[in-house]
Amino acid sequence: MSRKPLIREVPPTTWYFRHPRYLRYMSREITSLFVGAYCVLLVCGLGALADGKESYEAFLLALQSPLSIAFHVAAFIAALYHATTWFNATQVAMPIQIGENFVPGSWISGAHYVVWALLSVVVILLAGVF
Amino acid sequence: MAKSNKPVVWFPFAAGGTVIAFFIPVIALLTLLVAFGKVPAGLSYESMHSWLADCVLAKLAVFGILALSLWSSAHRLRCTCFDFGLRIDTLVAAVLYSAAIVASLAAAMFLFRL
Numbered sequence: 710m711s712r713k714p715l716i717r718e719v720p721p722t723t724w725y726f727r728h729p730r731y732l733r734y735m736s737r738e739i740t741s742l743f744v745g746a747y748c749v750l751l752v753c754g755l756g757a758l759a760d761g762k763e764s765y766e767a768f769l770l771a772l773q774s775p776l777s778i779a780f781h782v783a784a785f786i787a788a789l790y791h792a793t794t795w796f797n798a799t800q801v802a803m804p805i806q807i808g809e810n811f812v813p814g815s816w817i818s819g820a821h822y823v824v825w826a827l828l829s830v831v832v833i834l835l836a837g838v839f
Numbered sequence: 840m841a842k843s844n845k846p847v848v849w850f851p852f853a854a855g856g857t858v859i860a861f862f863i864p865v866i867a868l869l870t871l872l873v874a875f876g877k878v879p880a881g882l883s884y885e886s887m888h889s890w891l892a893d894c895v896l897a898k899l900a901v902f903g904i905l906a907l908s909l910w911s912s913a914h915r916l917r918c919t920c921f922d923f924g925l926r927i928d929t930l931v932a933a934v935l936y937s938a939a940i941v942a943s944l945a946a947a948m949f950l951f952r953l
Binding site: 721722725735738739741742744745747748749750751752754755756758759762765766769772773777778781782784785788789791792795796821824825828829832833835836837838 | 856857859860861862863864865866867868869870871872873874875876878879880881882884886887888891901905908909911912913915916918919922923924926942945946949950952953
């Protein structure tokens, strides 16, 4: 009598097409590529700043190339997607219990959104956009 | 007692995820403005230099944001590579974590030189 254990074949490179949930997971995973590349770009900008006024202004000018604009749009969208999914996950990742009851999840995520908005406004004001 | 390097990898990953969520969108918005040719006053050489050269706290903040974001991205990219079917995790992990450490050290050096 032959024993047939259940072995589900999972295609290693295309598994995420099987369910929209997997696709959402993978699209969030891919944002790390843009965010990581963007951080490396920031380090390069810091290097240009350390080199002096000329190289820093050349760096700012180089950012205006069409390729850079496309990359910045992608990086901004990726960062936004990361931020919203991260804040939405906080209520699941760190539920807060007071006595018998749990604090509603929307409060926890909502508090993160409020802090996010405040911090963003402070950074924008510090950068002198207005 | 069982020993694991997971907490060491995980703490900066989780901290970095939070730092990215709070700070990278607004910073990307600022450099997006630069890309469109509208450089905010605070991003001029004089302003950036005076902030970062004089204020140790600003240096620490910039280093903290960059180092944690780099580490978190490296860790997530490692998982992404695995999920896309690249099953050479040890090599991928070594390359990505090294890259994050090198970039963080470079950032620290640049901040020190300012």
